[in-house]
Amino acid sequence: MEDHYLIHIKNMVCARCITSVKDILTDLAILYQKVSLGEIILKKELTDTEQKNLNEKLLEVGFELLQSTKSTLISRIKTLLIEQIHYQEEPLAVNYSTFLAEKLHQEYGYLSRLFSSVEGVTIEKYIAQQRIEKVKELLFYNELTLSEIAFQMHYSSTAHLSAQFKKQTGMTPTQFKKEKSFQRRSLDQI
Structure with missing residues (x-):
């Protein structure tokens, strides 16, 4: 072989x-x-x-x-999350911590501590940021209602999505849509 x-x-x-x-x-x-x-x-x-x-x-x-194992592991965490949030239609059957632990064959506690120490943000916050970037993309295309976006992105309700959006961006989804210059960021910059 x-x-x-x-x-x-x-x-x-x-x-x-x-x-x-x-x-x-x-x-x-x-x-x-x-x-x-x-x-x-x-x-x-x-x-x-x-x-x-x-x-x-x-x-x-x-x-x-x-080059380093730790850098590689952090990159793998980001890649797995980006793939799941931005490119998968089906929701995870398990929570993100279990998903990452199983995919990377590491305890989630270790992954979480490593990620936070190097990136300066928790995995949970990174996930929230990625989800909001995907919501921004969907709002930008203006093909779905906010309710449809909330459903597609697996938020428990439109109100929950709106609250998370405002927490991350400082504006409501409606205010974001009215903005003339959309403030989207490249996925590798999040």
């Missing part, structure tokens, strides 16, 4: 990110088996020169090779 080498990339948050990383790998003639959010499975281990060149090219487009 052929060996495979897994490397982790910081700030990969969308399908276009995957395409961009694939293009970089192709340009550098680095053979890979699979590229997914936050990860590359290589067909062979990188030489020091290849790793240096790859990191330089990734940095040019806003990505970064992750």
Whole structure:
């Protein structure tokens, strides 16, 4: 069986990110088996020169090779949460703490402490921020009512969504929709 080498990339948050990383790998003639959010499975281990060149090219487009186990773990937490909140239609069958612990094979308490110590924000607050960014996106497209957005985003009620939105942004969803300049942030900047 052929060996495979897994490397982790910081700030990969969308399908276009995957395409961009694939293009970089192709340009550098680095053979890979699979590229997914936050990860590359290589067909062979990188030489020091290849790793240096790859990191330089990734940095040019806003990505970064992750070297330390802790950085990799934090990046995986973010990637899993972004995938779940922004790209999954079905709600989680378990709570986020169980989801992360199972996916990362770590105790949630450890993940939570590590995340908070490095990111300066709790996982729960990060989840809330990501959910509100998704709500902003849905409000921006103006295709769903607030009630439909609350249902889609698994808020218990429209009132709960409105309260969380105001807490995060300082304005109500209605005020946000009336704003001429939408204040959305890139997912990797949250």
